[in-house]
Amino acid sequence: MHSGCGLWAQAPFWNVDKVKSLVADRSHPISFFCGGSRNFHRFIDLFDEVFVLNVDLDTLNSRLASRPEDEFGGKPAEREVIVRLHTTQEDTPKNAMSIDATAPLASVVDDIPSKC
Template structure:
């Protein structure tokens, strides 16, 4: 939807939803990928699969392509995680990965309700493992310290967007 499109990624609990809401509050066009583009499917084929599993959390490529090709906004931010990002990462002008330390991550996950991803013990263990390994995150992304106050996190992202183009 933007003439410039940016992806904001990170493991669950790093602040993607909060950043998306703050960008919207500031008047930027921001898409919450986990709510507007995601479904459970095979990351290679896109074929829908029943049940909710981390490895099957993917974005709808057709819908994403349509949003990216609409150039009515100067900038669009796509916030969220997807296991099929390798199929669309080339569409973005920049990729940011929100990062927090383990203590902060554990604190944020502990505050989640049980019905939200990361709200159960097993999901928390998976997220901590993914945090430690960096697995499922785009390489060559710009790291953003998401332990900072939300306004500062968003300011840093916006500053980097200006530097990128």
């Protein structure tokens, strides 16, 4: 298994060429890309499945409050954008499968492959 997790954790835009390169790499039987990207529309069609980890607004705010300022979402202005996007769902892929991310971590982790 290959994971793209953390490669773009600091930025809301993913490097499209890097995504294409990782998707094209068939040396791993399965790959997961983790995180949100404001430019997902430029590469989402490359993925076999797309999952969105959903939380309620209180949970989101609690998690954002614990982020350090040097991590995306750690600054008040970034939090405002994240909350707006959460509320409007404007940057949520429409055909994604929803995963309840308020559930215990083990349950969330098990839920994703069960839907593949």
